[in-house]
Amino acid sequence: MLLNSKPRLELRLIGLCTHLATHRYASKSGDKVSNEVLQQMEDDFKNLSESKSKSLLKRHLTKEIFDKLKTKTTPSFNSTLLHCISSGLCNHDSGVGLYAPDPEAYKVFADLFDPVIEDYHKCFRKTDKQPATSFGKGKDFENLDPDCNFIVSTRVRCGRAIVGYPFNPCLMEKDYKDLENQICAATMSLTGEYKGSYMPLTGMDKVVQDKLIEDHYLFKEGDRFLAAAGASRFWPTGRGIFLNDAKNFLVWCNEEDHIRIISMEKGGDLGKVYDRMVGGVEALGKKLKFNRDERLGFQTFCPTNLGTSIRASVHIKLPNLMCQPDHMEELAQKYRLQIRGTSGEHSEAKGGVHDISNQRRMGLTEYEIIKEMHDGIKGLIAAECQAKSS
Numbered sequence: 001m002l003l004n005s006k007p008r009l010e011l012r013l014i015g016l017c018t019h020l021a022t023h024r025y026a027s028k029s030g031d032k033v034s035n036e037v038l039q040q041m042e043d044d045f046k047n048l049s050e051s052k053s054k055s056l057l058k059r060h061l062t063k064e065i066f067d068k069l070k071t072k073t074t075p076s077f078n079s080t081l082l083h084c085i086s087s088g089l090c091n092h093d094s095g096v097g098l099y100a101p102d103p104e105a106y107k108v109f110a111d112l113f114d115p116v117i118e119d120y121h122k123c124f125r126k127t128d129k130q131p132a133t134s135f136g137k138g139k140d141f142e143n144l145d146p147d148c149n150f151i152v153s154t155r156v157r158c159g160r161a162i163v164g165y166p167f168n169p170c171l172m173e174k175d176y177k178d179l180e181n182q183i184c185a186a187t188m189s190l191t192g193e194y195k196g197s198y199m200p201l202t203g204m205d206k207v208v209q210d211k212l213i214e215d216h217y218l219f220k221e222g223d224r225f226l227a228a229a230g231a232s233r234f235w236p237t238g239r240g241i242f243l244n245d246a247k248n249f250l251v252w253c254n255e256e257d258h259i260r261i262i263s264m265e266k267g268g269d270l271g272k273v274y275d276r277m278v279g280g281v282e283a284l285g286k287k288l289k290f291n292r293d294e295r296l297g298f299q300t301f302c303p304t305n306l307g308t309s310i311r312a313s314v315h316i317k318l319p320n321l322m323c324q325p326d327h328m329e330e331l332a333q334k335y336r337l338q339i340r341g342t343s344g345e346h347s348e349a350k351g352g353v354h355d356i357s358n359q360r361r362m363g364l365t366e367y368e369i370i371k372e373m374h375d376g377i378k379g380l381i382a383a384e385c386q387a388k389s390s
């Protein structure tokens with residue numbers, strides 16, 4: 001049976017949900033990992049090890065590390081290794097396959113998280129420390145495409161966790177509601193260009209929801225990687241979106257992270273989009289207590305979003321470069337850029353529009369991350385013009 005076939009995924013999700021549902025209340029901190037969970041992990045670890053998966057989980061979860069970590073649990077939420085690796089065990093086509101069920105997991109399971117972090121963020125070693133937050137000024141970054149020849153739109157987002165709460169696998173229904181109440185109150189207190197409305201997913205008209213997703217404002221539903229990571233529990237309770245009146249500043253509530261803070265608009269004015277996001281982060285930071293780790297920076301559910309948690313992206317058309325996939329891949333590596341499809345992660349490009357963004361989010365300040373992306377997109381546009389003229 002194909003590991004990724006639906007029946008197996010459903011069986012695993014039932015097993016995981018049972019594990020999640022019991023681990024928070026039935027057992028207290030420090031309880032042993034049950035034999036049933038251990039057996040499930042052993043079976044699925046064997047399957048992953050024998051698979052052709054290219055995930056960072058497969059690359060870095062050696063048998064030695066697996067045996068060392070499989071009986072550990074986190075002190076406050078009793079999270080297990082299974083909570084961390086379930087998505088990658090279920091989905092061998094994961095790029096990463098690893099999530100932190102609570103902030104303590106980054107320390108308790110550091111033997112696995114640290115090599116994955118170093119690999120993804122391009123040598124953020126376990127001895128490295130995220131620099132202090134430094135946003136700088138967006139005015140330093142000129143418009144990437146003033147004549148609108150290539151860039152359709154620009155988006156800059158970051159994630160935040162609220163102090164005192166774990167991540168999805170350990171959140172209970174009341175937690176989702178509490179977080180939504182805090183985030184709704186904070187966003188509804190925003191003024192000026194940020195003034196807008198909060199819309200809970202619960203009760204949202206399907207036509208409205210589909211339009212918000214189609215317009216790239218709202219997150220998609222049914223991501224199997226997030227589902228297998230325990231991020232769809234109690235859905236849609238506590239999930240929602242804040243949108244300002246100008247529809248160029250938005251906040252996601254309880255999708256993958258507790259909060260995603262997003263600025264976006266048509267065209268290539270990265271500096272203006274970035275400054276708007278920074279203003280929103282600082283305004284919300286006065287109302288909400290963001291969880292920032294001394295070494296890892298801002299805490300997030302997925303290790304790929306730690307540090308600055310910034311992803312700055314353009315929807316861009318590069319027809320000549322896209323005809324040379326190997327050259328395009330070389331340039332993406334050179335400029336440390338990530339290429340996604342038109343609807344974001346795990347989607348295909350439509351109408352020749354790709355979502356291109358910075359890959360790494362750690363080891364640099366917020367300003368340096370934006371500069372790295374700005375320089376990279378400029379490099380791609382120069383290469384596109386060269387490819388067109390040759």
Ligand code: ADP
Nearest residue numbers: 153154155216311313314315342343344345355
């Ligand atoms: P993230 O992890 O940043 O939330 P996703 O890949 O899940 O990113 O994308 C979320 C949504 O944001 C998708 O609908 C995607 O199309 C949209 N998006 C990303 N970058 C841009 C952009 N530059 N312009 C418009 N929409 C964008």
Ligand code: DAR
Nearest residue numbers: 094095096097098225302304
């Ligand atoms: N899709 C999962 C996560 C990759 C990183 N993206 C996040 N966190 N949204 C994978 O392992 O492919």
